[in-house]
Amino acid sequence: MRERKKQQTWLALHRAALDLACAHGVNEVTTEQIAAAAGVSARTFFNYFPTKEAALVGLRPDAISPMAAVLHAVPDGTSPLEALYVACSELLTDFIEDPELWRRRRELLTANAGLLRLASARNHNTEQQLAVIIAERLGCDENEDPYPSLVVGAAMAALRATIRFHGPHPETDPFDTLREAFDLLAAGLPAPDRFGE
Amino acid sequence: MRERKKQQTWLALHRAALDLACAHGVNEVTTEQIAAAAGVSARTFFNYFPTKEAALVGLRPDAISPMAAVLHAVPDGTSPLEALYVACSELLTDFIEDPELWRRRRELLTANAGLLRLASARNHNTEQQLAVIIAERLGCDENEDPYPSLVVGAAMAALRATIRFHGPHPETDPFDTLREAFDLLAAGLPAPDRFGE
DNA sequence: ACAAAAGTATGCAGTCACTGCAAGAATCTC
DNA sequence: GAGATTCTTGCAGTGACTGCATACTTTTGT
Known part of the structure; x- marks a missing residue:
């Protein structure tokens, strides 16, 4: 209550x-x-x-990333990249549910340097959380093994690129873009010609 | 005077x-x-x-990333990932030249949330700069095509993972770790067993 | 239902980061 | 050395943020 x-x-x-x-x-x-x-x-x-x-960024005091929560719920057999895809999809769902809210947020962020700082700090924070979870799933330590940080960082890069792309292209399906980006990460990066509209 | x-x-x-x-x-x-x-x-x-x-970070107003400068100098034929490897190597060179300075910086950063913000903002800034350069090299727009953001984000993730790994493992060669990470990005990510010591 | 307990909202007073303005001091130009 | 330029400084003010004490609201125990 x-x-x-x-x-x-x-x-x-x-x-x-x-x-x-x-x-x-x-x-x-x-x-x-x-x-x-x-x-x-x-x-x-x-x-x-x-x-x-x-208050502007909408940072919650506890600040447990919803992506981390979703990642926890993904079944164990899934590959790290696929699991991260699910987590990223969750955020995209939020994104398309209330695009107006996100549009305003993004507008403010690009206009104000101080807010950009906060936002990238928050991204960094969730990235750390995700890396810990991925390390747990693989049964390794995220400080001992660079793989969790690497795969999480790459996944977040895919998510950022997707959201960034969706700004000037609202007619496209962001899930398609995200899937393409993840496919590229899975197949290997140096093939830029396969990408784009 | x-x-x-x-x-x-x-x-x-x-x-x-x-x-x-x-x-x-x-x-x-x-x-x-x-x-x-x-x-x-x-x-x-x-x-x-x-x-x-x-004043604490010693931020100068202009603040052009050294990585961006190096990336500019890489010959045109090189693939994006390879060019980014060179840029990341440059920063690693700085890193192993004066590890004590980096250790202190990191100490201050982890102790203070506000400074962490500033630092991650700077990272985000260089990431944007690098994405612009990569887009130029590929002859596309970094807002129209998600590929530059993706490959730069993945490369920075590799760099972060490398530096993070080198903390508890000072005896390893960070250039080897970085090379491994980039090889993984080039070949495709979902093969964690190939990685680690 | 009522009183104690716990949690929440508010007002007050104060510190400090940061800014615009205008006057004084140092430096450069001729 | 006079004048233009640039840098420093004090003053006065705004607004973010904090600790503390007080009033209010919801929950809980009986």
């Missing part, structure tokens, strides 16, 4: 931050305005987000 | 920031203290660095 109220105000703050930042620019909006737009006090804002940027 | 004085105070501020941060912790040192230790006024500090973190 309490949980639901918290989720509600969390989302309200996040959306308010996004709205105001899109309308007037990131540096032109204050935490007080965000709090007021969400219907809470200025002090409460900082009970939900440690920083203004965090 | 003026140039030399500027370089001098720049370095003085950077060293003072580093010293104080190492001694008392990043959040326990103020910009005023840094400025005082460097022998300039508090206001002057912000004439040299836009932010406290920038």
Whole structure:
């Protein structure tokens, strides 16, 4: 019951931050305005987000990546690359569910250097989490064996490339693009002619 | 004459920031203290660095990645992956030349989340630069074609995995590890058994 | 149903990063 | 050495963020 109220105000703050930042620019909006737009006090804002940027990016305090959760659920026999494909698909599902939210997020990110920092830090964080899980699946240590970091990094690169490609090409199916990218990773990279529209 | 004085105070501020941060912790040192230790006024500090973190990292305003410069110099016929291998090797050369410096940097980075942000932002930045160059070499647009982002992201993943692996294994040759990782990228990823010591 | 307990929201006061402005000091040009 | 240029500095202000104390709301035990 309490949980639901918290989720509600969390989302309200996040959306308010996004709205105001899109309308007037990131540096032109204050935490007080965000709090007021969400219907809470200025002090409460900082009970939900440690920083203004965090509210804009939508960073949750616990910050367990949904991709990590999905990756955990993939059956054991699956190959690392295929398992990561499933995890990436999960994020893509989120992506096509509310493209407007993502479009605004991306708009803000490209316009503001500080936010870009935060976002890439978050990517780095989930990458670490995924590497740990992949290492577990393979029964090795992610510090002892470079393979988990490598395959996760490559998979995330595929995901980033897909999302980036989907921006100027909204008519394409992002799952197809992602599949193509993963096929390329599986087959070997130096064949650029097989790729693109 | 003026140039030399500027370089001098720049370095003085950077060293003072580093010293104080190492001694008392990043959040326990103020910009005023840094400025005082460097022998300039508090206001002057912000004439040299836009932010406290920038002074700690020693970020110069222009910040063109050395990897991008190396990548530019690689002859045209080389495949994207091979060209990126050369660029990554360049950074590895830096790495084995002064491992102590890198160790300290890494120490500060892992201890402080804010600095980690800045560092990963810089990584993201060079990744973008490299993607642009690769796109130029292939004669395509890095926004229209996902391949450049993909191959650059995979290459950077290989580099990160290599550096990460070299931490607990200083006796190994990082160039060998990097070569193995790139071979894996070229041949296709889902063969983890070929990898490791 | 009521009171205690636990969790949450808010206001207040303060620190510090960071900025624009305008005046003073150093450096360069002629 | 006078004047233009550039750098430094102090001042005053905004806004992010924190700790603390207080009031409110939801949950729990009886």
